[in-house]
Amino acid sequence: MPESERDDPGSAKIYQMSVVQVCARCASQWPVAGAPAQWCPRCHGVLLSPVDTRRPAPTSGRNFRWVARSPYPPVSHRRSGPPRLGPTPRYTQNPQWGLLDPLPPKPDERVGRVDVAADLAPTLLGCAAVVFGMAAVAEMFRYGLLVFNRTRLVDQLTLGVSDAMVWATQLSAPMVALAAAVASVCWLVVARRRVLGERGLADPRSPRALAVGVLVPGVNLVMPGVFAAELAAGDSRTIALIRVWWASWVLGGILVIANLLWRERDSPQAQADGVVLAAVTALVAAATAVLTLYVMRRIDGRDLFGRPRRVTRWVIAPSPEKVAAS
Template identity: 55%
Template sequence: MSAVQVCVRCAARWPVVGAPAQWCPGCRGVLLSPTVPGRLEPAARRNFRWIARRPGTTPRAIAGPAAPDTTPRYLQMPRWGLADPAPESDEGALQTRTQRLAELAPTLLGATAVLFLLGAAGELFRYVVLLRNRTTLISPTVLAVSDAVVFTAGVLAPLVAFAAAAASVAWLLEARRTTWRRVGRADPRSAVAVAFGCLVPVVNLVWPGVFLTELARDEPGVRPLVRWWWATWVAGGVLLVVSLVWRSHDSLQARANGVVLAMVVDVVAAAVAVLTLLVMRRVDRLDLAGRPRARTRWMVAA
């Protein structure tokens, strides 16, 4: 029996005439080494594998010659190479207590901003009541509502702010750990040092800005935002001290001015909370609502 060559593309068998061929005459596929049907070839000379088929079936042949190689054309801009890679999933890993606390930071910061704005609105309403009370007797109900709003916001806002501060420190620790791990190094500052610099009064006017600046050293778009946050944070601390000192005055005008000062402090505190959330989102490459930010990609047009 004469030797044949089998095409790897269409599985057609071609008899060997003279020297073995390389390409299939039918579909231009690669031909295997010559073999004799019915004879078992040793593994050392075999560059094919046996495929078992049902009796009576024939391999599917490709009809017509192969399509010529042409330059591809697209009806719209291709998206391959322009999409961002999918973020690595950490769902399978067990979360630490710090990571779980860091996830609560955006929610607590949003609640802090809302409560401080509510407190600012209550202080503004109280100031309007004071102005009105100079010429008109104010209803006890109006006074009760004003006092309730100011008292509720004055109690809840600091409590939620303290919780948001703890969660923000946890986020800062995780963000710094991730950033330094990305470059193959460990965070040069310990967790105790970061927590001490962020939570101790007076000291925390300086060190949080330093920690964030170190975190955003390779993020040009984040560093200006960190500077704005730092300036607002220091201004809020100074205004808080001034407001506490101002309460020692007993005159009616001083008390009225204290109401305005308390309103300004609440507004600045809400701004600090929003800026803190914005810095977090920018470092995590998210927008303010927590969605992935769409990047602007520029392409050179020929």
């Protein structure tokens, strides 16, 4: 320090005021009166080391430096030497990754066949209704030829067509009816399992008992209605439909027995009456097939054509006088 400055006390004060500390946060400058401070009085930031403002330091000569520290703990040094070998990996079960997946469980073929046959029941019932309708037409056509033959001769070609129609329907109708009956038994098994399962109950009747009640002659005039009524769940409309179907089913069985007994008569009039009886039986059988399909659709919650059934809600409307008064 020069001698003039040393002798002048004002110059010493100026020298002291020229040394400041800069705040690293707010950049405020605070004069150093004694020992350097550490925290900024304004923002409590960190104060840098004292700097002489009369002698600005170059950029490369700053009195602070940035230090970067990792937020993670220091990594310990790895042990030298070969790694230790652990136990051999093994699986307690088949792993779920890879190209080889376990085979799916083999389905129960018996249940699958029953379900497939149950799905075919509506189609077979529709075919039975068509075949029995054609049988009724064939029998009525033959009866018309009998009436026509009372006064005139019938052409051989027309008679051959009539015989072909009668024989074709008489052979195909029983086979289609038997297939529809077996499919209906399968549908009954599946429907009872589903409906009773929704109620939290188990079907007390075995599939064999259901098959015997539907397919055995004589017994099948009573038991199918009982089996179907157990699925109605108190629905009055479904119960009424089942009663109509049951009546047509019993009537069809009575007509089949009457046809078998009527064929024992050999007179021409009896044979002509037998043709009419066969036509009526075929019509009743066609109607029974349609009603059977309708009962199935009703229990499944659908209409006759297989569409979801719409529920009609009746609401009591006020009278016009009350509406006008309000």
